[in-house]
Amino acid sequence: MIPPSRETIALSHKLQFDTTNNVVEYEALILGVEIAHKMGVKNISFFGDSKFFVQHIKRKYQSKHLRMCFYRNYVGEMINNFFNTFNIIEIPREEHL
Numbered sequence: 001m002i003p004p005s006r007e008t009i010a011l012s013h014k015l016q017f018d019t020t021n022n023v024v025e026y027e028a029l030i031l032g033v034e035i036a037h038k039m040g041v042k043n044i045s046f047f048g049d050s051k052f053f054v055q056h057i058k059r060k061y062q063s064k065h066l067r068m069c070f071y072r073n074y075v076g077e078m079i080n081n082f083f084n085t086f087n088i089i090e091i092p093r094e095e096h097l
Contacts, residue, residue, distance in 0.1 A: 011031065011032070011035065013027070013028070013031050015027055021050065022050065022052060022053055022056075022068060023067065023071070025048060025050050025053040026053070026068075026071035026072075026075065029046060029048075029057075029075055030071075030074065030075060030078070032046065033075065033078050033079065033082065034078070036082075036083075037078070037082040037083075041083070042083055042084045042085075043083065043084055043085040043086075044083055044085070044086055044087070045086075045087040045088070045089060046086075046087070046088045046089070047088075047089050047090075047091050048088065048089075048090060048091070049090070049091050049092065049093045050090075051090060051092075054088055054089070054090040055090075056068065056072055057072060057075060057076075057088050058088065059072070
């Protein structure tokens, strides 16, 4: 996380179950949203390199997997309840390799 003060805050989290890349992306976003909320953040931007993940959160892509729908709805509720503004921006993988 990088707050407006530009101070970097390192976070680490280990998932205790078998998973996919999309689940990892959602788990990381949820962790970041929860911590930002505890810090009193009201305006937030997230960056992701998974087109599916970013477009799924923006509700431009759909998923038939119940877990992905649950994650999207859960994140949506947190965003609506915790923040004044929320941006999620896709950074194509080739731009940061």
